[in-house]
Amino acid sequence: xxxxxxxxxxxxxxxxxxxxxxxxxxxxxxxxxxxxxxxxxxxxxxxxxxxxxxxxxxxxxxxxxxxxxxxxxxxxxxxxxxxxxxxxxxxxxxxxxxxxxxxxxxxxxxxxxxxxxxxxxxxxxxxxxxxxxxxxxxxxxxxxxxxxxxxxxxxxxxxxxxxxxxxxxxxxxxxxxxxxxxxxxxxxxxxxxxxxxxxxxxxxxxxxxxxxxxxxxxxxxxxxxxxxxxxxxxxxxxxxxxxxxxxxxxxxxxxxxxxxxxxxxxxxxxxxxxxxxxxxxxxxxxxxxxxxxxx
Numbered sequence: 001x002x003x004x005x006x007x008x009x010x011x012x013x014x015x016x017x018x019x020x021x022x023x024x025x026x027x028x029x030x031x032x033x034x035x036x037x038x039x040x041x042x043x044x045x046x047x048x049x050x051x052x053x054x055x056x057x058x059x060x061x062x063x064x065x066x067x068x069x070x071x072x073x074x075x076x077x078x079x080x081x082x083x084x085x086x087x088x089x090x091x092x093x094x095x096x097x098x099x100x101x102x103x104x105x106x107x108x109x110x111x112x113x114x115x116x117x118x119x120x121x122x123x124x125x126x127x128x129x130x131x132x133x134x135x136x137x138x139x140x141x142x143x144x145x146x147x148x149x150x151x152x153x154x155x156x157x158x159x160x161x162x163x164x165x166x167x168x169x170x171x172x173x174x175x176x177x178x179x180x181x182x183x184x185x186x187x188x189x190x191x192x193x194x195x196x197x198x199x200x201x202x203x204x205x206x207x208x209x210x211x212x213x214x215x216x217x218x219x220x221x222x223x224x225x226x227x228x229x230x231x232x233x234x235x236x237x238x239x240x241x242x243x244x245x246x247x248x249x250x251x252x253x254x255x256x257x258x259x260x261x262x263x264x265x266x267x268x269x270x271x272x273x274x275x276x277x278x279x280x281x282x283x284x285x286x287x288x289x290x291x292x293x294x295x
Contacts, residue, residue: 037112
């Protein structure tokens, strides 16, 4: 199918998006809204998932957050949790204006940091029909502790510098998104450089650093706490060897979710985007979405 370049307004700025029309499905159609994780863009692995969902009869909307990718927003590379969740709300509102879309059959699909976003905002909307949270960020504290004390201290130091001096110099102090264990990076583990780097190679607009100030709000963010408020079916794709979003708090969140489907994969955080693991994950997710988005 041919994806279409579209856009919507969020916070007075334009968010870039791709719209995938579904294959061979009469109107009205269900639609899946998709967003990436920390520092990611829509070009990083999401197209593969979107095309499979569209081939199964769903329309798909994949967007870039403000300050990232092809979307507007200055300063660039500002990772602001509240603004990204506002982008999600506006993406959903835009999806409901599209011709031929069933407004009652909107699903949310978020991966990693985006997985935390969808768990956080879905309880606000009674008309969200389903959620897919792939290797979701459910506990900032758990992710922070998984880094180890050396990396944690390095990140905190750079983040403090950004909080204190970034506004004065009118330019954020940036920090690396990805690094090896003990590195001064938001995501630091042995499998991060290769896994995240493989995704980054797919994006012409990706940049390796973001404003460091996000480290503090992310540390105390806990999307998993909203699990009990989720009334729609929720698919949790959990990587058992996840070094970025530890599986334990996600399993606890799933246990508190009224209609949870849990799939566990014996792999690391970035493996679900590639090769055989991707094939299994996209099959499981497509099967879930088709079943819950039926008229």
